[in-house]
Amino acid sequence: MIQIKDLHKSYHMGSGSLHVLKGINFEAQEGEMVAIMGSSGSGKSTLLNILGILDEADQGSYFLDNVPIKDLNEKIAAKYRNEFLGFVFQSFNLINYKSALDNVSMPLYYQGVKRKLRTEKAMHYLDKVGLADWATHLPSELSGGQKQRVAIARALASNPKVLLADEPTGALDTTTSYEVMELIQGINDEGKTILVVTHEEDIAHMCKRIVNLKDGIIISDTIVQQVSAKQQANV
Ligand code: ADP
Ligand code: MG
Helix, strand or coil, rough: CCEEEEEEEEEEEECEEEEEEEEEEEEEEEEEHHHHHEECCCCCHHEEEEEEEECCCCCEEECCCCCCCCCCCCCHHHHHHHHHHEECCCCCCCCCCCCCCHHHHHHHHHCCCHHHHHHHHHHHHHHHHCHHHCCCHHHHCCCHHHHHHHHHHHHCCCCCEEEEEECCCCCCCCCHHHHHHHHHHHHHHCEEEEEEECCCCHCCCCCEEEEEEEEEEEEEEECCCCCHHHHHHHC
16 A cells, blocks of 8 residues: 655755655555654654655655655645545644534545535544534534544545544543544554554554654564554553
8 A cells, every 4th residue: 555665855954954764665555554653853744744745755765555656746746645645633633613524524625525425424424433413513612532533534534545643642631542542443443554653652552563763764663462442441
C-alpha cells in the first residue's frame, strides 16, 4: 500500500537548514496498523505529512497504492489526498461553526457527492463512531473524545485506503485515549490500513507494528503483540 525509499527532507530557514529525514525506507501492506514513534522533534509529523501528500520530500521515492507520488500539482495532490487518505490530528481540526454532521460530510462535498447521499453517508459514519445522536451539535458542545470521534468519522467518510493519525490521543486523558484507540482498532480490524504517530508507549502497543524514528532515520521496526485498547481500559 505504501512504499518509500531513501526519503530525505530538510527545512531551510534563513541561512541555515535542518536535515530532518535522512534516508527513510519503509513499507506498509494493506491492513497493517503501524505506530510511528520517536521523541518530540524526531520528524514524525514531517514523515506523516509527506505520506499524506501535505508536503513533499526533497529526495527519494514514494508510492501510494502503486501510484508514484512526485511533483504533483496542487489539484492532483488534492485529488489523491481525497481519494486515498483520511487524516486525524491531535487538535481534531474540526470546523467550529459547523455541526458534527456537516464536519463529517465536508470531504464528500469536495468530492462532488450530492447532498442527500452526503448526509446519508455522514450519518452512517457518525453512527459508526457512536455519535448518531450528536449529529446536530457543534464541536464546542462535544467532549474531547467526542470531537476526535467526529474527526475519525470525517476521515472515514470518503472511504480512504489509508488512515493517517498524528498523535490522535495527544489531547485526551488516558481513559478517553483508550476509547479512541478501541475505535481505531475496530476500523483496522475491518481491514483499513492505519498509521498512528505517537510518543506514548502504551498507545504504540495498541498497534501491530512499531517503527522508531531517531535523528532522522528508522532505528527499529518491529512486529508487536497488539494490546487490546478495550482490555487495557478495564485494567
Ligand atoms: P515530531 O512530529 O516528531 O515532533 P516534526 O516532524 O514536527 O517532529 O519536526 C521535526 C523537526 O523539524 C523539528 O526540529 C521541527 O522544529 C522542525 N520543523 C518542522 N516543521 C518545520 C517547518 N515547517 N519549518 C522549519 N522547521 C520545521
Ligand atoms: Mg509531531
